[in-house]
Amino acid sequence: MAARTGVQFLEGLRRRPRDLWIDGQRVADPVDHPAFRNIVRSIAALFDMQHEPALRDEMTYASPSSGERVGLSFLVPRTRDDLVRTRKMMKRWADYSGGFMGRTPDYLNRALVGYASAAEYCGENDPRFGENIQRYYEYVREHDLCLTHTLINPQANRSVGPARQADPFLAARIKEENSRGLVIRGARMLATLPVSDEIMVFPSTLLKVGEEDAPYAWAVAIPNDTPGLRFLCRESFDYGRSHFDHPLGSRFEEMDAVVIFDDVLVPWDRVFLLRDVEKCNRAFAATGAVAHMAHQVVTKNVAKTEFLLGVASLIVDTIAIEPFQHVHEKVAEIIINLEAMRAFLYASEMEAQVNRWGALQPAWPPLDAARNVYTRMYPRMVEILQQLGASGFMAIPTEQDAQGPQGEAIRKYYQAARADAVDRIKLFRLAWDIAISAFGSRQVLYERFFFGDPVRMAGAMFNSYDRKPYMDRVREFLERAGRQAPSVPEVRAPGDGSTG
Ligand SMILES: Cc1cc2nc3c(=O)[nH]c(=O)nc-3n(C[C@H](O)[C@H](O)[C@H](O)COP(=O)(O)OP(=O)(O)OC[C@H]3O[C@@H](n4cnc5c(N)ncnc54)[C@H](O)[C@@H]3O)c2cc1C
Known part of the structure; x- marks a missing residue:
């Protein structure tokens, strides 16, 4: 079976040590390092799901080249049923973390599906590039690799392009x-x-068309242990605490890193686009990659919103705040967000169309609407949790506290209407890890930005959405309203006497 197990994923990380830095030190082995040991095990658990007998058919399909079972998120959709199957598989992975892992491997597998199904797009640049992206997709699929990606240039001077920075x-x-x-x-x-x-x-x-930005216009993929490639991590938000204390941070801290290329050699067979600014600017949209990725993202949004609804509802129940009307309104807001996300997702499948490359592409407008609005919905739902939990988020003793000399006092004074103290604290620590902790704050930043700057995403929607039919309809209405209505002869009822 080509689909890997968790152990195979961990062994793969160990076999290929990369130049990874955190807190001023090089990480010898991420599988055992405190900042990474939990997240790599969470990813490993996803790989293991592919091998659970009850899930095997749901999570994998027969590879068209080797016949072996490979991950379903590599499937190039041809039918609506393919899209639905893939969504169900992705939802199962998203549910594992309540949507708090943005980088389950399916996210970039869907990007590769988009690029490889449109291999001709890269091939127009150079026929070898089309072959390269197709071969790379198959390589990743057959080896069930887990990818990261980097798109954005350093945030030094955003008022000029990459060629006009202090250092080119x-x-x-x-x-x-x-x-x-x-x-x-x-x-x-x-x-x-x-x-x-x-x-x-x-x-x-977006790069400037012309020679100036051409050296920044390319698409490649390389192993993380390629010589000269270095990852500088931010501080970890997994503080090494128990699952009781940090229910999310102790499991799903994915880490973010700046990536440095010290004269990294990228072999020709890993080059997919080169020095073609216009093609690079259009690549994600033209290949359909962004739509396939957004299908995964909105599936994750559904999982995450369901989880938030569960947490909010448990808070309401636990401290008995269900009599209050504003509480209903706040929980209803989460329900509305959830149903909206589901509707966007299903609409994208219902309105999917075969694109010019022959793949069935989920419809972009509903997915685009979903990715735009979730940048506002998610921070608002976090705010709702804060409004519901109030000072309860500050009454969350640690596991050590609960087991220490103050245990008896904690059991008495931290109880809730419908939960004993330990269950209340567990729930509120989870909500705290969503709404207040460093892990939770990073999640808010992630949902605001990871799929692009919301300001520019709205600008792109403004510029690309076909509003003309609606303008025409209103023009036609105005013309119709302006035309003189035909005069109707006055009809008097027989014997109509004026009564004043
Ligand atoms: C937690 C997290 C994880 C991420 N993970 C990844 C990842 O794995 N891979 C990856 O490639 N990227 C990742 N990103 C980066 C993400 O793609 C960017 O955050 C996003 O595209 C916005 O770019 P920026 O952060 O550079 O913001 P900037 O472009 O620096 O924007 C800063 C501010 O200036 C404004 N601004 C800047 N330029 C313009 C302009 N031209 N017009 C109008 N306003 C402008 C913005 O609106 C914003 O308010 C991640 C981001 C976060 C927060």
Whole structure:
């Protein structure tokens, strides 16, 4: 079976030590390092699901090349049923973390599905590039690799492009091309889940058409242990505490890293686009990759909103605040968000169309609407949790407290209307890890930005959405209203006497 087990994923990480840094030190083995040991085990658990006898058919399909079972998130959809099957598989992975792992491997598997199904798009740049992306997709599928990606240039001076920064090699750029491949120097910001197998270094930031930005316009993928490739991590929000104390941070802290390329050699067979600014600017949309990714993202949003609804409802029940009307309104707001996300997701499947590359592409407008609105919905739902939990979030003793000399006092004074003290504290610590902790704050930032700057996403929607039919309809209405209505002869009822 090509689909990997968790142990195979962990062994893979160990076999290929990468240049990974945190707190001023190089990480010798991420599988055992305190900042990474929990997240890599959470990813491993996802891989293991593929091998559970009851889930095997739901999570995998027969590879068209090897016939072996491979992960279903690699499926190129041809029918609506393919889309629905893939969504169900992705939902199961999302539910594992309540949606708090943004980088379950299906996220980038869907990007690869988009790119590879549109291999001709890369091939138009150079026929070898089309073959490369197709081969790379098959390689990742057959080896069940877990990918990270980096798209954004460093945030030094956003008022000018990468070529006009203080140093032209601040943003990763082609330093040279030689017989073996491209040599890349500079940095990219940011890559979530650096404890993955390989990195897709793809275009996203809009570049200026012309020679100036051409050295920044390319798409490649390389193993994370490629010489010269370095990951500088932020501090970890997994503080090494128990699942009782930090229910989410102790499991799902994915980590984000700045990626540095110190003259990294990218072999030619890993180059998918090169020096074609216009093609790079359009790549995610033109290949359908962004729609396939958004299908995964909105599936995750449904899982996450369901989880938030569960947490909010348990808070309401536990401290008996259900009599209050504003509480109903707040919980209803979460329900409305959930149903809206579901509706966007189902609409994207119902209105899916075969794209010019022959893949069935989920409809973009509902997914685009979902990704725009979730940047506001998610922070608001976190605010609702804070409004419901109030000072309860400050009455959350740790596991050590509960087991220590104050245990008896805690059991008495931390009880709730419908839960004993320990169950109340467990629930409120979970809600705290969503709404207040460093892990929770990073989740808010993630939902605001990970799929792009919301301001520019709205701008892109403004510019691309076909509003003309609606303008025409209103124009036609105004014309109709302005035309003189035909005069109707006055009809008097027989014997109509005026009564004043
Ligand atoms: C937690 C987290 C994880 C992430 N993970 C990844 C990852 O794995 N891989 C990856 O590639 N990226 C990742 N990202 C980056 C993400 O793609 C960017 O945050 C997003 O595209 C916005 O870019 P930026 O952060 O550079 O913001 P900036 O572009 O620096 O924007 C800063 C501010 O300036 C404004 N601004 C800047 N330029 C313009 C403009 N031209 N027009 C209008 N306003 C402008 C923005 O609206 C914003 O208010 C992640 C981000 C976060 C927060």
